[in-house]
Structure formats: C-alpha cells, structure tokens
Amino acid sequence: MSDYTLDWASVAGIDGETTTLSNGSSDVAVVIDTPSNGTGAVTEVTEFNGVQALTSEHADQPNVASLSFSAPITDVTFNLLDIDRSNADGWGDTVTIIARDADGNELPVTFSNVTDAQSVDGNSITGVAELFEAPPVGVTISGAVKTLQIIHVKSETNLPASGIIGISEIGFNLVVNEDPDGYVDGTNDDDLIDHRFEDIDGDEIDDADALLPRAQPNDDVVLAGAGNDTVYAADGSDDVFGGEGNDLLRGGAGKDYVSGGAGDDALYGDDGADSLVGGVGDDTLDGGLGRDVLSGGLGNDSLIGGGGFDILTGGFGADDLQGNDGDDTLIGGAGGDTLRGGDGNDTLVGGRTDISQVIDFNGLEIGEILTTQLAHQGFTVSSGNPKTPVMVFDSAQPTGGDTDLASDTLGKVLILSEDRDKNDPDDNAAGGSFIFDFDGPSTVHSLTLFDVESGATVSLFDDQGVLLSVQTISTDDGEAITLDIDQSGAAQMVVTLHGSGAIDNLSLTVDNAEGDLGDKLMGGAGDDVLTGGAGADTIDGGDDRDVIVGGTAGDVVTGGTGSSTANDADDIDILDLRGLGPFRVVQHSLDADENSTSGRVEFLDTDGTVTHSLAYAEIEQI
Template sequence: MTITAAQNSATNTNSINGWAGISIPGPVTSIVITYSNAGDASSNANQQILISDVQFNAIPLDSDSILGGTGNDAIFGGIGTDTIDGGADNDVIEGGAGNDSLIGNTGTDTLSYASSTAGVNVNLATGAVSGGHAAGDTISGFENVTGTGLGDTLTGDNNDNVLSGLTGADSLNGAGGNDTLIGGAGADTLVGGSGTDTASYQTATASVIANLATPAGNTGDAAGDSYSSIENLIGSTLSDSLGGNAGANLLEGLAGADTLSGSTGADTLFGGADVDQLFGGIDNDLLDGGTGADFLFGGSGRDTLAGGDGADSVDGGQGFDFADYSGSNAAVSVNLNDTVAESGGHAAGDTLSSIEGLIGSTFGDTLIGDMKANIILGGGGADTIDGGFGSDSIQGGDGNDVIDAGPDTAPVITPPLPQDLRLDWDAQLLTNPNPNIDAGFTQTTGGINIQVTYTEDDSATNTAFTIDNGPLAGNADAVSIYAVNDEIPGDREFDTDSAGVLTRAVGGAGTTEATINFSSAANSGLTGEVSDVYFRISDIDVGGFRDTVTVLAFDALGNPVPVDFTVVATQITESGNTLTAAASASPVAPSSASGSALVYVQGPVASIVIQYGDLNNPGSQQAILLSDVLFTTIPESVDNADDDTVSGGLGDDFIQAGIGIDSLMGDEGNDTLLGEAGNDLLFGGIGEDSLDGGIGDDQLDGGADNDTLLGDTGSDTIFGGSGADSIEGGDGNDTILFGEGADTVFGGDGSDLIDDVGGIQLAGVNLVYSGSGNDTVYTGDGADLLFGDAGNDVLYGENGNDTITGGTGNDTVYGDQGNDVFVVGLNDVTTVAGDADTLAPYEVIYGGGGPGASLGDNDTIDLSVFGFSRVVIVPSAPGSEDGYIKILDTLGNEIGRIDYFNIENIFPCFTPGVMILTDRGEVPVEALVPGDLVMTRDNGLQPVRWVGRRDLGLLDLMADPDLQPIEIATGALANGPDRVLRVSPQHRVLVEGARAELMFGEAEVLVAAKHLLGQAGVTRVLPLEGVAYIHILFDRHEIVQSDGVWTESFQPADRMLSAMDAEVRGEVLKLFPQLAKAEAAFPAARLSLKAHEARVLLAG
C-alpha cells in the first residue's frame, strides 16, 4: 500500500487532513513502513510522520489457513481448526486433529487421515465424515481417500476413486466409477460398486495370494479379504499368485515371479517384470508376459499372447491363438513351422506351440505361417510374410511389404491317425523325482501337451497335490488304486500303482482343484482337443468324512462338455457333475470298488477340472486318488483349399497369392499383386498398381490411379477403375470393363467382352486392342481408337469420334454417333479362290448416328492404309450413305467386299508424301537431299541446304494432340491443293488476295495450318501409322510449291532451335553459325498472321 500527499498541502500533527488509517486482515507476521518526501530539498530536513499504537488480534495456536495454489502439494494442517484449499493440480491434504475445512479443488486430490489415532468413516459422495481426526471436518473436491492404520470405512463417489485403507480391517466401497481399492494388511471388505474396479496389493511388503473366486485361500495382505463387484487384481512387487473369477478380469503381477490364472471370462493378464507364469483359462484372453523368460498358456478360446522381452514359452492352448509381437523394440523373425527358438526383438529365444496367428512389430519382420489356416498381421515396417499352406488371412500393414500367401503347388499332406494315449503320473516322476506337483507340470506325449495345474481355496495347512511314488521308492506299502477297466473298449488298462493324490485341508470348508489342459504340439497335425477320455477317482470316503467330487469338462471354445460317471457302490450318489458320499457308511480303502467312480468324457474336450471337498469338514486330512488319464487324439482336418485373404495396407507391397481361391487387396500404395493358381480376386486400391491374375478365372479391379492389369490365363473379369489404365485380358474368354480414364486395353487370346463403362471420357483417348478370338467390344463415349485384331469381332464405337480398325477376321463394326473413321485393310477381305461364283461379305460396317445426331455424324471408311490396288464404291442409291465396296486385284478381279451403312466419306487412295516442285518436276518431300534445286516463289530455283526429319508414333500423337497433323482436302483452298495435303500444325500456307491487302496492307500473307481449322476440307487427323515431319532449309526463308499450293520452308529461330535434339541443332548451326546468337534468325518471307488475324481474314 502507498499513500501520497498532495503538493504544498501542509497540515498540523493534530489535523484530520494529514491522517490515514490502515487495516490489514492478516494473518500477518511483520509490517514494514517506508517514508520519503518528494518536495523541495529545503524542506526535507524538517519533515516527519507520526505512527500511532498498533492494535491487532492474536490467532489461536494451530488454527491454520493454507492455500496450496498451483502444483502438486502435500499439506498437513496439524492440530487446530484449519482451512486448507489445495488449489490447482494433484494435492494430498491432511487436516490433522480439529474441526477442519478441507477443499481439494481442481486436479485429482487425495484426502488423508493417515495420522489419525482412531478409525475414520469417509463418504466422498455425501461429504459425510466421522471418527478419529475426521470428526467435525467438512470436505469437498476430493477424488481419493487414504484411511488410518486402524479399521476404516471409506466410500467413493461416481468418479474414479482410489481408496486406501492402510492396515486394519477396513471396509472400502468404490460406489460408481472405475475404482482402485487398496485394503492393505488386515481382513478387508472390498466392494467395487458399479464400474470396473480393482483390488490392489501394490503396497504389500510381502508376496500375496489373491483369488477373486476363492478368497478363503488368500495370503499376505490379501488374507481375510472379501470381494464384491471386483473385476481386477494388482499384485505386489514380489512373487504373487493372482486368480480371476468367472468375469472378465485384469490381473497385473508387477515385479516378481508371479503366477496369474484367468479362470473363465475374457481376461487380460500382465506379468510385469521377472519370470512369470500366465494361464488364460477359458474364453478369449490377452496375456502379456512383460520382461523375463515367461511361460504363457492361453487355455481354451481365441487368445492373444505377447511374451514380451525375454526367451518366453508361448502355448496358445486350444482354439485359434495369436502370438503378438506388436510391442517389440526391433524386427522379429517368426516361423510357425519351427521347433526351435525364434529370433529378433521380443521373439528372440521364444518357443511357440499351438499358435495359429501372428502379429508383427512396427519394424520389418519376417513372418511365416504353417499348414494351418493362419491369420498374419504384419504391422508397420517393410515385412516379408509367407502364409504357408492353408487358407490364410494376411494383412501387410504399413510399409512396403512382400507377401507370399502360399506355395505354388499343394503339398502332400498325410494326416496322422488317432492314437490312444495317457497322462502317466509315474512317468512324470522319471523326469522329476519330486512327488509334489503343487506348482503343476507339463507332459508331452504323442503330439499332445498335457498341462496339469493345482489350486486351493483354503488357508489351512496340509493341502497338497502329489504323485504316489511308493513303487518307485521301493515302498511295499504303496497305495494301490481300484483299476478295473471293464467299461473301456479295447485293451487299454489303468496302472494300479500310478496315481495323482489330491488332498484337502484339515477342518476347512473349502475345496482343492486339479485342472488338466490338452493342447497340440507344434506341427503335430492334431487339433489339441482329445476324445474318449477315461479315468478313475478312488478313495471317495463316506460316513464321517462325506467326500464330494465335481468333474467339469470344456471344449476349445470354453463350452461345457458332458461328463458321465459309472459308480458301483450305492453309497455314492450322482447329481449332475458332482459325486457325493453317503453319511451312513464306513470309509473304504483306495483299492475298493465301493469308493471308486469311472469318469468318461466323449469330447472333444480341451480341459478337465476336478474339484474336491468334504461336507463334514473332518479334523483329519483327506485325499482322493486319480488314475492315469486315458484319451484318444483327434487329427486336424486337411485344408487342401489354401484360400487366402491378403491385405497389403499402406506402402508399396508385393503380394503373391499361390494356389487356392485367394483375395488380394493392395490398399494404399503402388502395389504388385500376383494371383497365381486359383480363381482369385485382386483389388489394387489407391496407387499405381500392377495386377496379374495368373492361372484361373480371376477378378481384377485396379481401383484408383493408373494401373496395369493382366488377366493372364483363364476367363477373367477385369475392371480398370479410375485412372489411365493398361489392361490385358490374356488367355481365355475375358470380360474387360474400362473407361474411367484414358485406358489402353488388349483383349488377348480368347473371345472377350470389352466394354467402356466409364461414361464420357474427356481427358485422353481410350486405346483398345481386342486381340485374337471372336471378341465383342464397346468403347463407350469419347474419341476412341479400336483395333479388332484377329478373329470374327463385333465392334461398337458408340458415342464419340472413333477410329476403328477391324483387323483380320469377319468383323461387324458399329460406329454409332460421332464422326467415326473405319480403317479396312487387305487382311480384312475374303480371298476368292479360282472362279468361285459366290462371294460372302467379309466386313460389315455400321456408321451409326444419322442426320441430327447429338454428337455429330460424319463417318469415314479409310482404305488407304493397306494399299488396295483398286476399289469400286457401290452405293445402294444415288447419294445414299449405305452400300458396299468391291475390292479388286490388279487385274480387276473382285477379291472381297465390304458392306457399309450410314457412311458419309470413303477415301479410296492415299498420298504417300507431299510433292515438291523441283528442277526435275514434282518430287516427294522425303526424297529430297541437300543440293537438290527446288522452285521458290521469290528466287527461282534454290539449292536445299539441309533436310531434317522427325518421326512421331501413334502414342506420341495421342500424348500430345498439338502435334497431330493438319490435313487439307483436295481443292479446299482457292488454288489447290492438287491432292490431299498433310502438314504440321505450325506449317504456314500462303494466302493471297485483295482482302488480305485491304486488311493487312500486303496481298500475300502466311497462315499457320492449324489456323485454317474450321474451313471446309481442313481437319486435324490422328494417323494410326504415325507421322513424319520433314523440314527443308534454304539459305533464306522461302515459299515453295507443295501439292500445287505455296507453303513455307523451314524458318530457323531461337525457340525452334532450342526445341531440337542436340545432334540436329548442331548440324543446323554448323551450316549457319550466325544462328547461334539468340537474336539471329531468318527474316520471314511474308507477313505471318496471328490466330485472331487469320480468323478475321478467313471469315470473309
């Protein structure tokens, strides 16, 4: 605060005008007063201010008012009545003793009563608090609560809360939201409420056993805990055992050598650090081992298993399972045919079993399928993928991938025969003499992996799962089981001295459980499920013990499978899947028939669960004995189809289909798709793709952009899609649909149907070659070039100014609307042998259109290209557009005939070159050489100094229409020409007369040939044979006579020379060095008119 007095406002010490009262709300610990004077220096020495007494109120001890502000604050109020506001960000606030006002404010804030000397009751939803330090507090704006070391009751709200009870028997209720409940040590009651809630033991200082289904067996911080509406478990950083329930659980082991068991439901298991064991159980599970050499077993269902970093053992179990390497930090190389460890990135050292699908990393992976129907997802990077034999589905993902969907020829597959095998308890002791099998084991026999696991739900002592090892240890008193096998077909027998011993706790009410999972070994040719399962359960005690045994069976998809019992004794009753001993009989020996039951599961079965309990909870340990488990393998059905589905994804992919009916999709990028054998579907997608259907009746779709499509062998269906496509049908009777761009189409061999379905094509010209065979072609709208090639074709030009060449064979041609040109050659007519009296028409041409056609109609038959010796045109009536053309040989004999309809023009002869007037008469321009004397209009005979030539093919002219020549019909100009004159568009023609002199002051002017377009008889043409432009250079710009009219010679200029090839330009400059200067040029022989000037002149 600053107080400033007015200038020259002197006051007395007792005047009210020089007084200021100051009030500070506080709290405050010091006050600083600074005095200065801004007046003149002469008065400074005698100035002063007076300060009155300072009055204040004392604040009671520990009554704090604290504002946290921004940042993650930790605030402790201590004793007293505190007001604490955490402000922004994530704060931890503890008011301590006293009636506190606690506000979390914004962020994710935690209310703590950790120092309370008594338990507290906190409800975030209602704001009600009581007990211990919470008594008298008011709270708001908190998301999380930490209780005391005593028994607390903590309740959340509809947000995602973290409730931590610390030690003591706490009651935690998450209410709404996805909550995390940390009970800590003590027998806690954990209620998740609605949402997906987690019981966490991450603060535990010792290992825990926590099981959502059977919490009675919990240990460590989890001991005594009960769960309600809890879906997930998080373990400690030590070696934990976590188990799920029938729901979809998330089990997270964190650090330590953890065992995670998913049970039923679609579970997600994260092992975390160290060497973990993950068991998915039933349903579609996700298993992630994390770091360390982990063991992953998917169980039944469609599981995804990611071993993570470390040499992992990955067993999919039953069902269709994926090995997932999407999180790898480097490229992986995985081959499902391997019986050795994989390599690269997270795959290094991994062994895979019962895996049908692969998911690659974001790097360039090598992924190889086996003989099953695999799904392979390449992910990012330039992957190399081989599906192997079988009907695979492959997606390359991002990157330039190389994909081979399968072999070119089908391998010889001999499926294995069913085998009668067994789970042999004694055989397990041969590899591991320790009879205790609490930790489970895996036994492989005949291509079947048998995994045995054990769980218990009772914290009492003396529970175990063991193998009776008496005979191996030389113990004469070894237990013998009842092993009669009368009901088993064949000669299979039980071993009386081989048994698994399943015990239960003394005095406990819970059960123990043994699970037997079946899966196929790699490349075994077996499904992994088994059938005709037999085993005996012996020593089912009655009387005071009253054993209960439940047997459950599931197939590879987790569906229940029926279980049948055969019981001899009447004191054991059967109800559904459970056997129950009577209460009124005496116990029996393990070898007694009265205590035994034969179990049969027809299958197919993938998992069997044996649950053992006792109704009377006796005070002595009890056990049941399980015989060897007999079963029969199920061979896989042989998939000879090898029908693959492949998607390239982003990038420039190379995809090869192999045999079978395959579907290949290039997706985005410039892809190459090879169909190989089978009736394949190839879709290029976005990008300039190359598609080859290979053998079979294929369907090809180029998709967007400029594609190259080859049907190859077979009767293919080809659709070009958008873009300027190059399409070839190849062998077979193909259907080719094109036209959404300037396409080039080759029908190839076979009788093809070629159709323009793209509508009006304004950009470019469709070029269609029907190929050999009897083809039907529709070129659609636009100015198309259509070649019938060999075979008896039916050709439809449809709308547009088309040029149609029938080719060899008896063709029928329809021009339809537009100014069409029909080119017919010597090979298009029937040769009449000898003096045959009958002549059949060879070509039939329909010009189409007719008067008033919307696209114009001025059709032409051009007979000049192939050089007929003589033709006779016979109209059906004078002036008719219908008739026929007789083709004659040199002797005048008729050798063929062409019928025509709606044809306006027929050109019977062809001028091979422009005729130039020389000293020896008219000479073809292409015959002139340097030194020849040519008659000029201004200077008489002049020697030719240089002759240049530029040849342009049909495709050159199509690519640049401005290069297409201008054709001037005979007599189209006032003084000629004498015959059809064809020149380049820029070639200038002399025009003379009074109108020119009146308008431009000169009687003779030069007009570019292209500016004559629109005059009668002057057209731009597209010669199928291409064109040669020949230049004649004199010592000056000259006017020469060409086909009877005066036209210009070559006039060099800098822009013309720069457009020439280097070799040609050098030749001209050698003759005329002065032209090397840009400003040097030959003066024009006449005034050259611009386009608009030419239009005005010619309009008269």
C-alpha cells in the first residue's frame, strides 16, 4: 500500500509546476515537466483507457516527462497503458524509464504483466505487435528515487511516429531515516533552520561533518524548500537556497552564496566575501562586511553593499542600490533605479549600453561552481537543482571519466556537476537545467551544445515569465552543435539537458532597455564615475572629483560642489560627452562658487538639428 499517490487529475500542472502530496504527517513536493520536443508531439492529462492518465502521442522525437521529488522516495509503482505497434498504420511505441537516486546513480526498473505484444530490454519496453487496448504493464522501482524520467518515442526510426500511450497514477512511499547526506533539507512548511534544526536525514548546521566533496567542517548546503523560512547558516562557507516563499536567509561568517528564489526575500551575507542573488520577487540584499557581489534579479529590489569593494546589479525592476563604504560598482539594469554610491571612489551605471559578446567561459577556473561570477557581463547562471550546480569543466583534459566530453577546440565548458567535487569535475548523467537570468532585456544569438545525445531543450522567457521561444536539439556522441536562437527581449533562458552533456560559447547582446523610466544616481563622497544610460536620469556626483559619462534626452546632471574654494583641484567634475556625436553648449554660465558652470547641452543630427538636450550644473569641465 502506497502512502502517497500522484493523481494526474489533481496535479498543479505539467510544465514545471510543483504539486505537493501529503500522507497526513509529511509532505513531498513533485515538480513535473513535459517540455515540447518541437515536432508536434502531444503530452497532456486526459482520460485514457478508463482512467486519468498522462498521455503522449505522435512522438517522432523523444517525448520526455521528468519528475523531481523534494525528498527520496521508494516503492514506486505505476502502469504503462497501451504499449503496442501497428504495421498497417505505421506506428510503434518504445518507453524508456530512467530512475536515479540523489547522487545520480541509475536504479533498476522492473516490468510486469508483459504480453507477447511487447518486448523488454533493460529499462525499456517496446510494442512489437498490435493489441487493441493492450493491458496495463506494471512498473516497479525500488531504491531511493530522487528523479524519474519517462521517455516515449517511436519504436523504429523508419516509422513516421509513435502511437499513443498513457501513464497511470503513481504510488510511492517516503524514504525515512537515511544517513546524513551533507545537505540540510527544510520542509514545505515555515522552517527555522539554525544550529538546533535537524533534517530528515540527520543533517545539521555547523555539524563539523564535511560530508560533501572537499567541504570544510562547517561548510553547509542548505535547501530551505517551500514556505516562509528563516535560515542562520553561521560559520563556514555556506550555500543557502531559499526556494519558494518569503524567506530570511543569513550566510553568517565565511564566503557564502545565498539565493532567495521565488518570493519577497531578505538576504544577508554577513561577514566574508559573499554572493547574493535575489531571484523573483521584491527582495532586500545586504552584503555586510567583505567584497560582496549582489544581484537583485526580477522585482523591485533593495541592494546594500555594506563595507568592502562591492558589485551591485539591480536587474529588472525599480531597484534601490546603496554602495556605502568602499570603492563600489553599482549597475541599475532595466527599470527606473536609484543608485547611491556612498563613501569611496564608486562607479554608478543607471542602465547598460548594449553589450554584444560571446562568452566561452575560458576565463573561469576549472572546477569552479558558478554563482555571480558573470554578473559584470549582464547575467547570472545557476542550476535548477542546487545538488547538481553549474561547474566549469576542462574539455581539453576531461575528468570524472567523461572522455565523451573531450574536445581539442572548445576549452572550458559548463556542466551540471554530479557531486559538487571541484577537484574532479564530472557531469550529471541524469541531466538537469542551466538557468540564465539576464539583468536587462537581452537578445540570445546562439549557444553551443556538446555531447547531448539524450537531447536538450532551450526555452526563453520575458520578464513576465511568458515563453518567447523553445527549441530542442540532440547530438551524436562527443559532437558539438551551435544552435541558432536569435531571440530578443529575453529575461531568462533555461537550457534543460535530458541526460549528460555540456554547453559553451553563449552569444548574446544584453540590450540597453528602450524606454527606461530614468534613474537617480548619487555619487556621494569620493572620486566617482556615473553613467545614466537610457531614460531621463537625475545624476548628482556629490563631493570630490567626479566623471559623469554620456547623456540622453531629459538628463539633469549636477557635478556637486565639494568645495567653496575657487579653482579647487580636489573638486573638478567632468561631463564626458565623447562618442555621442555633434553637440553644442548653450546657456553656459559661471556658478556662484566661481569654480563651476551651469548650462545646457544640445545634441545635433547631421543636419545640425537639435535632437535632444540635457541640463548640467556645478560642472568644471566638458
């Protein structure tokens, strides 16, 4: 008897939605994803052979249903419906079932009630004869299942397509009393995860266990899960993932990575050189002491650098960025942002100019787990599963036994790490998702996919989560193919591998947001560099020697006084208009301090007609 039943009639959805099941005492969350294979195949929940089922039809290319469970499950049972073949109509079915544990190890699959109309080969079953409404074939999976893939495809390449098959409700039990696995797992409730919290496997914060590869005694990986969670990671270099809900996450001492996920989250790096990513929602990020990197993501976020030389990127939305002490870099991204540099020699950029680039990842270190290392290039990249993070892999000297990922030309590529071992990178055989979050509307031109024999799906979304485009691709063993995408307006790209493989050579343009609402930039004390970008911006250099770069229609620029002494060399503010085409200065006058000037700059087209203008004050040099 199963404690849990996944009833298709009651699921939240089959396109990446989360369905939570309960046995009255413990919850299990199931994420179900059925990406399009791009060939017109149909996957849907419908009544089939008298029961509600997940059905797959016209699978010319592999049609994949992927299920990911929040905790390991066992005693998995379900039925496959109508696995057969029709020679007359030219179709046939093959279903392959891949079940893996939390470490990516494949688990055995057992079929029962197999008829003469089917043949079994390992974890695959194929229809070999037509049998009207073939009786259900039973499927049983033992072991601790963490992910499950059910793959339907036509049984022979010369057939035009598959028939239609169904997957019945799925029963299972929860694995309990496992040994600690190094991951501190929360529940789907509102958890308080601190040094007193113990998860279902016996994992704790700062337990001095160092169970994960190359971890130091108090380096924790915390997966808070759904719910409004509070996490205190304390000592060590920790990775903290909030998941869904409005979470409060503190990294504590050490070099931490803190990711809010969905919801309005509060993230604190505390001591150390931390990386904070807000995700979706109106988040508050506070780096604390140390050289921190903060990325707001989608939503109206508040980013505070604290002490140290910090990098703050607002992303989409009307964000508030405060550098505070140190020589900080603040980048507003898309939306009407407010940037305050504070003390130190800061660089403030309201909105990026277009950045066209091909990122080959060769500047990263082998075995490096990606968090915010590429934020300065306009995006972050993460994994859909924190247990299989994005890692840098050297294709010139492949490790982990991955000889199929050997290449003389690609250099360093990105994989989804099987075990987080930085000294022996190995890709996850079960696949997973790379998630690229851009800090402005972006045009993705192309991406190289490497050794994706099981196939890959590339999906792009706008800042409202609307699907813009989707493509599927597969390669031969060891083959690299560049996929032409050419999709503009993207806020996020999700690359899902249905098995092992790697990606490389991302070609994109992080666009200058058209119609940016205009930013407010305040340099504060120190020798600052301020760039407004798109929109009608208000820019104030504050004290000391500032450089204000560029200008667009409606900008109001103030260099700041910083001195009441005429010709004071410590307060020479420069308005830098190089590269903006012809312009003229009008209404130019000396300010009351007799040290700076005010006026207006008019920008001209090739005929000498004024196209737009900006106003300036307290500027010493143009």
